Amino acid sequence: MDPAVKAAIATIPEDAWEMIEYTDSIRDEATGQLISKAEVAEVAFTAFRSRKKAERVDGRLVVRRIPDLNPNKVEQPTLFDVYRHHAFFTTTDKTTMGTVAADKTHRGHAIIEQVHADLKGGPLAHLPSGVFTANSAWLVLAVIAFNLTRAAGLIADRAGRLARATTATIRRTLISVPARLARSARRITLHLPEAWPWQTAFERLFTATHAPPPAAAS
Known part of the structure; x- marks a missing residue:
């Protein structure tokens, strides 16, 4: 201007x-x-x-x-x-x-x-390498990861910040989580941080991705 x-x-x-x-x-x-x-x-x-x-x-x-x-x-x-x-x-x-x-x-x-x-700002920061086929494979994987990460943010927080967040923000809030796995009586328990601000979003994403498949139409 x-x-x-x-x-x-x-x-x-x-x-x-x-x-x-x-x-x-x-x-x-x-x-x-x-x-x-x-x-x-x-x-x-x-x-x-x-x-x-x-x-x-x-x-x-x-x-x-x-x-x-x-x-x-x-x-x-x-x-x-x-x-x-x-x-x-x-x-x-x-x-x-x-x-x-x-x-x-x-x-x-x-x-x-x-x-x-x-x-x-993420995976493409490592390109290019000296091998064309390696660049091609890395680009395909980067795009798949990008789409899955953005989809996760949309499922977890459809009307909020994560729906339009960058992949770096989604990785920081939903993926790189300081959690701990515990095994007891042949069951696995995921211990998440206490007073974690993204608990509701994570639970929504977890429920959606681990829900049983829909029943087949008769």
Whole structure:
């Protein structure tokens, strides 16, 4: 959001904004709140204008705006709506990808980049090795572990923090648990930490994964 981008956004007429609703709510980067709707518009934009003419790039500035709901920013109601803007630049022709489609594609890229960051902070930090087949096998195992870990977090805490937590957080809270196994009378007892804040989530996950299989339909 440099001065050139802000100036370009200011030229977008009010009737150019188009309302969109998200099937899956997205999390606002600034406030952390879940957003189910927003407005999008676009304006022609030239990138790298400080360079010589041959190096400038013409394209589109696609902008998503949402109401500023940060209560610490405005102490009293304002006379007009206050918005925060999120913009990105693309050279894709509008006839190929409209404003709404471009915004959807951009949000999809943001999601996969979060997955990449999660994997790079875990098993992919050990890549690459000098053997291609070893890299391939390690990547497959990393993705399997990632999917299972995220599924565990969702089962354990569907409406809470673990449902959207990174795999590192799930490993720390549900997997790397300072527990102890005890055997008595041919039974195994798992002793978990006392006053453990993740007890309810762990019990929910344990119950779901160790439940008997569903009865076959007759």
